[in-house]
Amino acid sequence: xxxxxxxxxxxxxxxxxxxxxxxxxxxxxxxxxxxxxxxxxxxxxxxxxxxxxxxxxxxxxxxxxxxxxxxxxxxxxxxxxxxxxxxxxxxxxxxxxxxxxxxxxxxxxxxxxxxxxxxxxxxxxxxxxxx
Numbered sequence: 144x145x146x147x148x149x150x151x152x153x154x155x156x157x158x159x160x161x162x163x164x165x166x167x168x169x170x171x172x173x174x175x176x177x178x179x180x181x182x183x184x185x186x187x188x189x190x191x192x193x194x195x196x197x198x199x200x201x202x203x204x205x206x207x208x209x210x211x212x213x214x215x216x217x218x219x220x221x222x223x224x225x226x227x228x229x230x231x232x233x234x235x236x237x238x239x240x241x242x243x244x245x246x247x248x249x250x251x252x253x254x255x256x257x258x259x260x261x262x263x264x265x266x267x268x269x270x271x272x273x274x
Contacts, residue, residue: 144188150213151178151195154225154251154260158193161270165193174199175209188218193273195225197233198259207236214244222246223273229259249273 147165149155152173159167166189168182175196194213200206214222224241227233228251241248249272253265261269 144190146189147191147193148187148189148219149193149195150182150186150217151193151225152199154198155193155195157260157266158195158225158269158273161266162273165191169195172199174201174204175206175213176200176204179209179213183213183216186216190219191221191223191273192217192219193223193225195227197237198227198229200230200233206233207240210236210240214240214246224248225269226250227259228254 145166149159149165149167149169151169153171156169156171159165159169168185178196196210197206222244224237224246226237226248238248251261251265252268253262255262
């Protein structure tokens with residue numbers, strides 16, 4: 144079993160860079176549907192799985208369906224969702240899915256000027272919050 148697995152978008156990619164002990168399947172700018180189509184075949188059981196998706200989902204994409212589908216591939220003792228900072232409706236979906244599975248969700252502690260990605264200090268805080 145993998146110790147730590149990071150799944151998702153550019154936020155996940157950034158977290159993977161400061162958590163090199165984790166296996167990371169992340170891609171800049173990816174939405175939830177494309178993520179599922181490309182990466183679900185790579186998901187392996189892990190003690191901790193960290194997911195960051197939803198920030199790049201456009202209005203007509205059914206984020207809830209996509210994230211529930213992704214969650215069905217995840218086998219883990221501890222699942223942590225990073226809540227999108229820039230889209231309240233997507234944030235609500237992530238929180239709802241996390242609650243439904245007794246997973247943890249965390250807000251990005253310090254968001255940068257783009258209102259999407261963590262600042263350098265925010266990434267360091269995410270590192271600590273996801274350990």
